[in-house]
Amino acid sequence: MFILPKLDYAYDALAPYIDSHTMEIHLNKHHQAYIDNLNKALQGHPELVSWSLEKLLIDIDLVPQDIRIAIQNHGGGHYNHTLFWKIMTPKSKIVHGKLEQKIVQWFGSRELFVQSFENVAKTRFGSGWAWLVVDKQGELKIYSTANQDTPLMVGDMPLLGLDVWEHAYYLNYQNRRPDYIVAWWNVVNWEFVEERYCQLIG
Ligand code: MN3
Numbered sequence: 001m002f003i004l005p006k007l008d009y010a011y012d013a014l015a016p017y018i019d020s021h022t023m024e025i026h027l028n029k030h031h032q033a034y035i036d037n038l039n040k041a042l043q044g045h046p047e048l049v050s051w052s053l054e055k056l057l058i059d060i061d062l063v064p065q066d067i068r069i070a071i072q073n074h075g076g077g078h079y080n081h082t083l084f085w086k087i088m089t090p091k092s093k094i095v096h097g098k099l100e101q102k103i104v105q106w107f108g109s110r111e112l113f114v115q116s117f118e119n120v121a122k123t124r125f126g127s128g129w130a131w132l133v134v135d136k137q138g139e140l141k142i143y144s145t146a147n148q149d150t151p152l153m154v155g156d157m158p159l160l161g162l163d164v165w166e167h168a169y170y171l172n173y174q175n176r177r178p179d180y181i182v183a184w185w186n187v188v189n190w191e192f193v194e195e196r197y198c199q200l201i202g
Pocket of ligand 1: 026030163167
């Protein structure tokens with residue numbers, strides 16, 4: 001049985017960039033619903049009990065067909081949101097580490113990276129996520145996915161993920177998705193992301 005993770009900070013800690021009410025509903029209603037539906041889907045499949053959440057998504061093609069879409073949507077939803085809470089912090093500060101070096105090498109500058117990521121997040125039509133991932137070759141990529149599709153399903157490891165579903169910003173920003181995207185940089189937990197990157201590249 002999968003359960004809702006605890007936040008490392010208070011609901012109102014990310015304000016004014018993300019408001020308390022949005023955080024509370026996003027975690028306790030939206031994220032909880034993905035977990036409930038994931039657990040429900042797995043109920044009829046005891047052979048999958050030993051699979052981790054990551055394995056269910058990385059090996060999505062091996063998941064029995066009758067629950068594959070449910071795992072993709074709700075397992076993806078659980079994984080993406082669990083990462084999303086971790087990559088945010090009220091004590092955001094830039095880290096000049098290995099990831100920044102790679103970002104500058106790959107995108108030309110930190111500013112060009114930010115621009116490119118924002119562009120992908122702004123132009124995702126409908127609901128989905130914007131990602132910075134490490135691919136199998138250890139290279140960085142920026143792209144978006146629809147719905148709760150997760151980079152794990154195509155063999156990439158997400159470093160940064162921005163939820164651009166309306167439920168992530170509508171109470172505070174209404175239709176102004178670009179304002180939410182720009183504000184979000186103020187709460188990115190670069191220390192966590194740097195550590196994750198260093199673990200991934202070994
Ligand atoms: Mn969400």
